[in-house]
Amino acid sequence: MSSTLVETQFHAVLSASDDALADAIDLGASLLAASAADWPDVSRAVLVLYERTADGCRRRGWEPADVVRAVTRDLGERHGPIAADLVAAQARSYAGTGRRWSAQVRELNATTPWWSTDDAYLTELGAREGLDRFGTAARVLELLRSIARLPAIEPLTAATFREPAQTRPATGEERQLGRVRALLAKAESTEYPEEAEALTAKAQELMTRHRIDEALLGVGADAAHTPGACRIGVDNPYEGAKALLLDAVADANGCQAIWSSSLGFSTVVGFDSDLDAVELLYTSLLVQATAAMNRAGSHLHDSGRARRTKTFRQSFLIAYADRIRERLTAAEEEAVADANAASDNRLLPALAAREVAVKESTERMFPTRTTHRLRGRDADGWRHGKAAADRADLGTRDRLERGDRAGEPSRG
Structure with missing residues (x-):
């Protein structure tokens, strides 16, 4: 069953050591991409995993823009758009809370999925990124590992740190x-x-x-x-x-x-x-x-x-x-x-x-x-x-004296 295969390869990549990571990704991508007939089922299973992984990030305090920023920092710019796909998949079942969350989703163009159907996601992703099935599966596995390994951070909308009462500016x-x-x-x-x-x-x-x-x-x-x-x-x-x-x-x-x-x-x-x-x-x-x-x-x-x-x-x-x-x-x-x-x-x-x-x-x-x-x-x-x-003086009338600060370096 494709969902079981996707889960198994994801966990294999997630648990791989840094030294064994390349081999784990190659093996996982090869198995996921092996059959063109199974590719639509793999695609649906990947999106289910996207939603679950994104929900785990949310529970650990990560907001949409944080996730995309972290992935880009870890893996590079080419993974950023796929991280935004994860946000779009999550947005179908979780609307988020507060003005800032909604604004982040809009800025990522992730309010709705861009792909035509869940069956076609991986095929259309490959076309968008110029990748074959193996390359598409490898990039998805890299992405999921990076996101799943994000640590817990302080949530911005905890009960003791709630959204302002006015959720949209006047x-x-x-x-x-x-x-x-x-x-x-x-x-x-x-x-x-x-x-x-x-x-x-x-x-x-x-x-x-x-x-x-x-x-x-x-x-x-x-x-x-x-x-x-x-x-x-x-x-x-x-x-x-x-x-x-x-x-x-x-x-x-x-x-x-x-x-x-x-x-x-x-x-x-x-x-x-x-x-x-x-x-x-x-x-x-x-x-x-x-x-x-x-x-x-x-x-x-x-x-x-x-x-x-x-x-x-x-x-x-x-x-x-x-x-x-x-x-x-x-x-x-x-x-x-x-x-x-x-x-x-x-x-x-x-x-x-x-x-x-x-x-x-x-x-x-x-x-x-x-x-x-x-x-x-x-x-x-x-x-x-x-x-x-x-x-870049920001004061309309402030004219501070010119002088050295304590931390200024010397020329010596």
Whole structure:
């Protein structure tokens, strides 16, 4: 029976040691692909296994985007679309919970299966990927092993960490996010640093104003206003510096970011609209930082050495994140001070209550977290990264003094 064959070969691959894995996949793929007449039955059995494997991931805390990200990190880009197929198979019987889950499924184009019938899935997958039956079966077995071996992680929608009561943004919030996205898209595309600075500053101003308004509206509200969480991918290379940048953006927007280095993501804890702001701003700043780093690296070092070394780029991004933290913090403090004065001192207690709620939620999820310090080792990279962050100034009126940070590398 094909279902038994699929199960047997899957478990053989799953239990194989790293040394024996290639042989186990070759044997399993050969047996699954041996008969063209049985291929439709194998296809149906694979999809049943997809659903069960995806459900196991969900119970272990993994959301759709996390699964695809983990598979891509483990096996490479070519396995990503097949991981999305697993999400689509699961979506037929499990609708997910919350706005973020649904958004992830939509972004993966996995709301409905793309294949015509379950009998035809493997045939159509092979055609899509340019694989014969053996190659298709091998790739599916590789995928299933990778996903089944994912460890348990903290679920984002546990009973003690529930979805915000408002599961979809209000119409005004959708418009606000649309304006922010448009501003950041322009900032990423412009070749003029001053224009990018102005556009990014305006986007941050809109996000800060929305956070302040939401805090004031929440004064006296009940416990329905509860923090949530999301995971944001932190990819190689220079993932430590990128996690530092995400932490700076999260901190300035009332959230906390916990980096899971071995899993390739940070979990950001905060109120729902703040999480949207963090994801948008981090993504944009990372694009801007990468572009600035590449521009700096295209010039020659004073000694004639091209600025393309790992230490240069690592130092560039660490300095960039460090300076962005300074400027975001200064801009936030100024905006809060102005708004607090205009609200008859009601804002600071409201923001303090939100900060406590975020801190408590973070401690429940990550009771044993640790901290790390990253240092840049290339003085030239540090200088250029700091200058790039100055050009990406996010404050409308903040003018921080230029000066060295304690962690700045020396030229000696």
